[in-house]
Amino acid sequence: MATIFDVIIIGAGPAGLTSAIYARRAGKSVLILEKESIGGQIATSPKVENYPSIISISGTELMDNMMNQATELGADFDIDEVKHIEKVDGLFHLTGEYGNYTAKSVIIATGCSHRSINAKGVEDFIGNGVSYCAVCDGSFYQNQDVCLIGDANTALQYALMLSNICHKVYVCTLFDKFFGEDILVQALLKRENVEITHNLLLQEVKGSDEVEEVIFKDTKTEEIKSYAVKGLFIAIGQIPHNENFTNVVDLDKDGYIVATDDCFTKTEGLYVAGDCRKKALRQVATAIGDAALAATMAVKYLDQLK
Ligand SMILES: Cc1cc2nc3c(=O)[nH]c(=O)nc-3n(C[C@H](O)[C@H](O)[C@H](O)COP(=O)(O)OP(=O)(O)OC[C@H]3O[C@@H](n4cnc5c(N)ncnc54)[C@H](O)[C@@H]3O)c2cc1C
Structure with missing residues (x-):
């Protein structure tokens, strides 16, 4: 029988990896699915100088550290692009390009790209x-x-x-x-x-x-x-990566996921963190802030299922 994860996180950028750190530290089983490469957008930046407590760091090093922290805590990781999410009888069924996955809760952290x-x-x-x-x-x-x-x-x-x-x-x-x-x-x-x-x-x-x-x-x-x-x-706009999830989330006119301040989407057990959600500022600091909240809300939801 296929593994049922407590939380599946879609995207291995700052929001996805921080969600994994929080969920693993709360004792939940976690699978991160990433379609391209670890680190998301910030991994392409040679210099990050607004991440508190680190004066200057390359985006790659920052994200290698985050990835190591998530995997050392026991998060599983797979390369796959999630194409579809369906919630049936309280479980989330995710269809990827290479496989299918099941979880009790899901965090979408798919980010966006710049035009x-x-x-x-x-x-x-x-x-x-x-x-x-x-x-x-x-x-x-x-x-x-x-x-x-x-x-x-x-x-x-x-x-x-x-x-x-x-x-x-x-x-x-x-x-x-x-x-x-x-x-x-x-x-x-x-x-x-x-x-x-x-x-x-x-x-x-x-x-x-x-x-x-x-x-x-x-x-x-x-x-x-x-x-x-x-x-x-x-500065000619951004493209959020949410087109595969329109059956389970609401999008605003620009394609960003509409969520509460605590990162709830319209589907119970499904949360959103980072640049892919509707928000005023898209930065690492705000992505990881969302992620801490989304993972904590997912943990609370999972604990209530018991
Ligand atoms: C060049 C550059 C420099 C920047 N510099 C700074 C800076 O100095 N300081 C700062 O705070 N911010 C900076 N930013 C902004 C910062 O990178 C973003 O705010 C941050 O990366 C958002 O994190 P995220 O995890 O929400 O999304 P992302 O970093 O976009 O990560 C999302 C991940 O999800 C994956 N994904 C998408 N769709 C799917 C799918 N269907 N299935 C599986 N995986 C999927 C993507 O491949 C990606 O890896 C910079 C951005 C760029 C592009």
């Missing part, structure tokens, strides 16, 4: 000048010139934040206006170190070891525009 731009150099400079997160990386560009691409609320908030830190912020949008809240647009227009240019399409990111130049084409005039900057921030 990128298919232009020359973008991928090559991620972590060396190209960033998707001003909260994470803005402070690396103190008193330097940066460029930011985006036209909605996150981009506007990032631009305001960067203008507090950087010498000059070039804000470039693809269309001829902003789509975010007017109060943010008005605040940005007042910043003297911000230069806004609309109708720009990114062509190329150039540099040697780090970003040195960002090149755009004006979509109206075809004119080429170049900015000598140290950093390029891309």
Whole structure:
């Protein structure tokens, strides 16, 4: 007979691994299912400097430590992509690409990914000048010139934040206006170190070891525009990985899972943690905060089943 786990956790990013640590320390059997590689998004970051008590660490090292802690506590781990969840007679049946799994409770910690731009150099400079997160990386560009691409609320908030830190912020949008809240647009227009240019399409990111130049084409005039900057921030949206779970959770208009403050979803015994849920800030600190709550709620639910 197949093993019935107390908790199956979907995703081995900060939220998934922290959930595993909490559930194992509470004595529950745990299986983590991960579709790609251990560590989630943060594992791609060369430098993390806002994780309390660690001044500076690479994302890979941070996540190796979290993974070791989870597995040393006895969490099981498998590589598989969960395609479907069904709750039948109080048990959760998960269908993966390679196998089927059963659990009494489930934590979805599938995160999200950033929308990128298919232009020359973008991928090559991620972590060396190209960033998707001003909260994470803005402070690396103190008193330097940066460029930011985006036209909605996150981009506007990032631009305001960067203008507090950087010498000059070039804000470039693809269309001829902003789509975010007017109060943010008005605040940005007042910043003297911000230069806004609309109708720009990114062509190329150039540099040697780090970003040195960002090149755009004006979509109206075809004119080429170049900015000598140290950093390029891309804030054109994120894609949550929740499309396989729409039968058991509610999603908001952007595809994020709607949950209570304590990480309950609409299905009893099913919890959500991290970037894949509706929330105001997507960071490691908030992902692991959710995870501690989600796992503790799962443990409470399991104890009540007895
Ligand atoms: C380049 C970069 C730099 C960053 N820098 C910082 C920083 O300095 N500080 C900070 O606090 N935050 C930073 N962030 C944000 C931070 O990485 C995220 O907030 C955090 O990783 C969210 O954790 P998570 O576990 O919720 O999701 P993720 O890290 O996205 O992990 C989710 C995991 O679930 C897996 N998965 C998805 N769907 C399935 C499925 N169906 N089945 C199985 N597995 C699945 C994914 O493969 C992934 O491994 C950065 C992000 C990036 C991209």
